[in-house]
Amino acid sequence: MTRREVSIEINGEVFERTVEPRLLLSDFIRHEARLTGTHVGCEHGVCGACTVQLDGEPVRSCLLFAVQATGHSIRTVEAMAALDGTLHPLQQAFHETHALQCGFCTPGFLMTLEPFVRDAEPAQLDDRTIRSALAGNLCRCTGYQNIVTAVKLAAERTHA
Amino acid sequence: MKPPQFEYDDPSSIEETLTLLTQYGEDAKILAGGQSLVPLLNFRLARPDRLIDINNVRELDYLRVEDGMLRIGALTRHSALERSSELGERVPLLRDAVRLVGHVQIRNRGTVGGSVAHADPAAELPVALTALSARFHARSSRGSRLLRADELFVTHLTTALEPDELLTEIEVPLPAPGTRHGFVEFSRRHGDFALGGAAVLLESGPDGSCRHAAIALLAAASTPLRASGAEQFLVGQRFNERVAAEAAERAVGDINPTGDIHGSSNYRRGLVKAMVRRALVQADSGAKEAA
């Protein structure tokens, strides 16, 4: 198969590699860019653990090929906390409300919810809307309850 | 679960795409949003020799109203539909339908053309577009043609598009002012493909009776299905619960949905009936009209 040169910007850094077209973006991020915070839970687009932001919008990286990300900018969980280690308000809210247990699904949730919390109007922040916003990410540990609480807390602080 | 090998092209224009399709035809597969195709690749249930990625064909990404038509470029993402205020005002049925497609990550990537070309009878957009009497533009190096939904959708996951053809645009006639709509579905989980559903458009005459009705059924057959018997029945009727129930009964009269572990054929038939009735009631209440 014809390998392709790709040049992908992830968290502000450009990664240039020559890859098979079939290489999944999730594998590129994890194994080529060595950013293992993005997790793979099903590889068929249901669990949401591999969610990253493509040009600012949450997408499933297991349903994209690395070659497709050339020229685009990818953001992963590693980019959320400040360089000095200060957690992003959403991360902080997750921490305070016990919104994670095993934490495997957490990066995917954070990538999905970061734009949601940023853009959410206060009127949207009822349980139903929040649950709908995070229904594309599976969590097996928490039963989602504390994640809903974390979203409310983070949104309150963000829009205060 | 890694995809098999394939060659990859990423044309940047329709012309270039058509040339590639002419060259590779059967052996190639169009990659649009990839939200249905890539899982099949990862499972190695699809093994095209070549993927023609049209995500760089920007000329296919548009949404505009002209000449009483909503024109949707095949590469328009679900999320673009969802966000379009014009769509919400002019074709709210489509907006309601697209909101039910998968989850936000799916809608950010999935495309209207991809959803149509994948021809899953349980998918929301093909059903909504069927109810809306949309027409589908297909192009190849040989020329172009325009297909109706009943011409396009052949069976499960199969359209009438020839191997060298590219779906380029979906045109949706704008519903007449005052047209009311309903879109209802039932799935076992949030965002899953539904087990049954219905899309409905109702237009009333000055006396309040039904002048025009469109009913399309979701997951009722191997393709999206118009319930023409029920539609005809509704015309001239004044709407009430009994009429809705009767129309629903007629809508599922001779459907025979495929059963699976989530529900038998019988269960699904009853479910689609309930969905039709509810969609009609929703349309009648008019609560969902306009954004």
Added chain:
Amino acid sequence: MRKGVIGTSLPRKEDVPLLTGAARFAGDVQRPGMLHAHILRSPFAHARLLSLNAGPALELPGVHAVLTQEDLPPAARAIPMRMFAQQDLEGYLQPPLAGGVVRYSGEPVAMVVADSRYEAEDAAELVEVDYSELPVVLRPDEALEEEAPRLHTGPNRAGGFRIEFGDVDRAFAEAHLVVEERLEVGRHAAVPLETRGLVAEVDELTGMLVVYGAAKIPHVNRRILARLLDRPEERIRLVELNVGGGFGARGEFYPEDFLIPFCALRLRRPVAWVEDREEHMRACNHSREQVHDVAIALAKDGRFLALRDRFLNNTGAYIRTHGLVVPGMTAALLPGPYRWSAYRCDASQVVTNKTPAGTYRAPGRYEANFVRERLIDVAAHRLRLDPVELRRRNLIARDDMPYPTGTHTDGHPVVYDSGDYALLLEKGLARFGWEEMRRWRDSAPHRGIGVGFFVEKSGIARWEYARVEVTNRGETHVYSGGASLGQGLETVLAQVAADTLGVRYDDVSVFHGDTATIPDGMGAFGSRAATLGGSAVLRGATRLRERLLELAADELEIAPEDLDLVDDAVIARGAPATRVSLSALFELARPARALGSNTQPGLSEEAYFLSEDMTFPYGLHCAAVEIDAETGGVAIERYTVAYDLGRAINPQLVEGQVVGGAAQGVAGALLEELAYDEGGQLVAGSFMDYLLPTAGEAPFVDVLITEDAPTSRNPLGAKGAGEGGTAAAGAAIANAVADALAAEPTRLPITPERVLTLAREGAR
């Protein structure tokens, strides 16, 4: 306790790396020269393996090896049981790779090793395997029929036992009412979000075999691996990394736990294997599938006279590490919180052509609670008695504690240690708003409310190890024989250590799961990590505190009882300026100094904790549901779990355990089912059809934690918290659906179609 660290909802110690993407899971490990394995699995549920030709696969560039059963050493013929083993079961154990016959779809047949996972999967497609299909049996009752296809040399009933006390037959003969039902629980599974994964390598410098990706029971698995590899235990190091959920299934010793290390030894290259979701669904332990023929005998006033059950546990194609644990737990805890004068339970472990089964959160109890509580509701309906009232009349009284139930499991007698069941029942109902919800139910059709009472067990496998140390920087390190699967082990153990020693919570670090730094341990299962692990830490920390005070007493020339340990120093009570820091004490305890002054060198205290027996937390699930009579959809209006744990070390963590557990239990009642077709193909083999609940389906769960009945079986007074959230969820949901439909569901899960069938046919 002194600082009130225990009992406080502190933020979790584990979080920051997990939130920032810095945490490392097994799939994140990358070693120089690492190869990737892919397991070739049988597509057939039952077939003779005629031939296997790896030739074409080996020709593919990048392919290093294809291993089959012929390559395995004799010692590795079968994976042994680690719990509730029975001699009869030996003939049903699973080999790491199939030879001769495959017995379930998904059984490992060969292993392909290549430079990348992509290439390994390419190569696996080229391995030519010839099978000759054999007849398939999938249901446990059918497996016991005379003409059923036989899986192994022995009968399809691989094992079983009877538990009995009292005169059951007489009680049934004299009963006012006998209620008998066939009740079934569908097959579902733990399905953690992280699939399993392992990386094995031989450290070139030391010759040590290192396996990353251990979970749950690293020391136990090292023992098994050593035996199968015929290698000394101390030449094997298992390392637990971050673990993405376990719930009973992950961390047991599976075929891959042998194959990957074996392959690394053989190829002398690091070998990685990350299970994909499709294989996880077919390879990792399933659970829950049981068929009960159960009966209850009642007196006229509703008094329970006797309980009789005969049940089959569908354990799939092989007996795995759990032996008879699941049927054992079912039979031992089926009597629940009630008084019975007689009980008989015949348990059978039955093999079929499905994926082998093991434990899943509240193993055996989820099933038992469904069976018992469902049957009690049926009885209440027949007696025209309020189901709650019927329970109230039969609860074991507080004054009867400790209460020997007359049952036992794997050698442990079941003796309830403490409990005030009546009090918990009333508290739970009040919290749920039972009267309010009755009115809610009566105000519209298709609404129902139901309860499920449960007695859980926790802290099985009696002992745990801990070592508590003060470091040269004055910080505290805790080494535990427990393991973390995401439940917050580090947080809880740090709280116990901080509280006991008097140091700051933030200054405590907890280490676990590395056999190189921890000599032994039992791990994390059966809600044991906090109770047994915490008690071991408590004991070690208590001794370390005594030593620190003694050392400081010598240094400050003040009697130990006049000293206190506060944060990072030992201070004189009432004169905090008189102090010696922990780091200074560390220097004093260095060997040269300590040996000179005839004291024990080092600031490290090892402790083992042995519990005389299990503890028994208990609780109540209450559910209110509304049914859509057209779709069969079940909407949960309100859900409450009341749970008495004796003592909650971190209430917020406990609540999280209960809510997450309830989401799993409710999903097992409504959504999740590992459906097979007639040929034995797992058709719910992906996340498209195996329906884990999303945030849209998981109910809001209101949790009431009570501490009315601490246990005396450990110094913390704590009972395990991990499983009660799941234990009675199936029972409560089924009873609420029964109430809404005036019908009697007899099988979980209650899918929309089954709801409609019940609504149509079931009116009682």
Added chain:
Amino acid sequence: MRVRLGPISMDYKGIARLAEVDEESHRAVFVVEGKETRGQGSASATITNRLVGEGGSTRVVVGTELSVTGRPAQFGRGIMQDVAAAMLRDFAECLSQLMMGTDAQETALAEAAAEPAEPLPEKAPPKPEASNPPPQRPQSEELKVGGVVWKVIVARVGRVLQRFARRRRPS
């Protein structure tokens, strides 16, 4: 043999054989067995064809039991049901065309409805006869599902069935 359903494609190598011919009850059973050419899965189908007289026309009742192993069986949402339904429909159409084409006097309508691994019920509503020809598929030359093997099987089934049908004619 390549089975295709939209983007899904599975290649099998295998055999098709006539397993049973019962002249008395006008019943012919075909068995098709295949192994994935790439991958470990397999597929087998038992196709039962039975002729039923119906006024002036003859109905061919086609039943199929499809058994599939490997990923197509596990990849959910009932795609195997869809594949089976599509295969059977193609089979029926192909058979119908063949028989109508080869013997214009005879009207044989192939009826097909599939629930895999379940004997086909005969409850399919009676179809109007000859005047209503079977729907023409857009690519009737190239069967989407089934491919070459179908044609072979259909030809053989057709021959057997026509033999039955001729014998029925006097009645």
